[in-house]
Amino acid sequence: MKNIHPIDRWCRLALAIVLAQGGYFWLTGAWQWAAYVGAVVLVVTAGVQFCPLYRLLRVGTAQLAGGKVSxxxxxxxxxxxxxxxxxxxxxxxxxxxxxxLEEFNAMNHFYKQTLFLTGKNERDSAVENWKKMVSGYAVFQRKYSAYQPYALRGDRQLVSDLQQVAVIMGAVEPLVRDGDLHQAHLDLEKIRPVFQDIFKRNGFSMLAVALVDFHDAMELILDAANAKDAEKVKQLHPMLSDKFKPVELEANDAEIQAIRKNLDGLLALAQAGNLGAMPAQADQLKSSFVKVYLKRG
Structure with missing residues (x-):
């Protein structure tokens, strides 16, 4: 005998949808299965319009408002x-x-600062940011090693990648505290490709990924400019221009346009044979990039 009113039925189906979506998009482990089981129970009882619990409690909703809906x-x-x-x-x-992304960026901020400060040979500030980087990353790693939301679902390499990053961060401690800061900077650079691979594997077409891609190529043209190698700069510019286009697609405000202007300005100097001005232009390019990367990368 039916003991569920049509409105009760729709409410059960609505709750089943919420539980199924919660299990699929947000939950893992036992909570995920509990959500799925709850959703199935609600769908079945709504489908047959009979609730065993109502029968046990000797209640029901089938007769409310005459049991009919227009x-x-x-x-x-x-x-x-x-x-x-x-x-x-x-x-x-x-x-x-x-x-x-928000939690990644919150953690990644201190990584970027530590990377930047070790590159600038500023030990005291680098040590302080390294401490914040390690503690922030520990929280991030612990969460996403145990929990993979829909955005990361099926990434079997994620846990090992997160562990690899933790090992690198821990290994640079002696270098950051009282060792070779340049070597610490180089070792920390190894983390960025790991993060980049995580983003790419999981389909993140974001400004951060585009900036990282551009940065790797930008280092080549900066080296060429500082070496006053005009031919190398002209050779590398088309590749960098292509890599910068995804950045411009994600955002093309004044700060992004400044990077483009400095990049094209470096090419203009190389084409004009103005070798002496190339290192200064390279510094402007790097500064404009770092400004964006530290804020939004």
Whole structure:
């Protein structure tokens, strides 16, 4: 005998959708399976319009308001369920990715600062940022080693990559504290490709990824400019220009345009044979890039 009213039925289906989306997009382990089981129970009871718990408690909703709903409300109910399914799925996919990026950027800020300061040979500030980097990364690693949201679902290499980064961060401690800061900088540089691979594997087409890609190539043209090698600069510029286009697609404000201006300015100097001005232009290019990278990379 049916003991579930149509509105009760829609409420169960709506809750089932929420539980299924929670399990699929947000939860892992036992909580994920609990959400799935709850969703299945709700769908089954809604489908047969019978709730065993109601029977045990000798209650029911089937007879509320005569047990009937007008056709227009039926259509609205089903449309609401479709909207919940589509909107909830899209929103969960977007938000799980956004939250991961926010937590990554919060942790990555201290990594970038430590990388920058070791490159500038500023030991005291580098040590302070290294401490914050390690503690922040420990929290990040612990969370995403145990929990993989939808944005990272199926990335079997993630845990090992996170461990690899932790090993590198720990190994540079003696160098940062009282060793060779240049070597510490070079060792910390090994972390960026690991992060870059994580982003690429999981389909993050973001400004941060584009900036990292551009940075790797930019170092080559900076070396050529500082060596006053005009031919090398002209040879490398097309590749850098191509790598910078994804950055411009993600954002093309005044700060991004400054990088483009300095990059093209370096090419103009090389084409004009103005070798003496190339190192200073290279410094401007690097400074404009670092300004963006530290804030948004």
């Amino acid at each position: 056709p227009i409300w039926r259509w609205l109910g089903w449309l609401a369920l479709v909207a919940l399914f589509v909107g909830g799925s899209y929103g969960s996919a977007f938000l799980s990715r956004k939250l991961f």
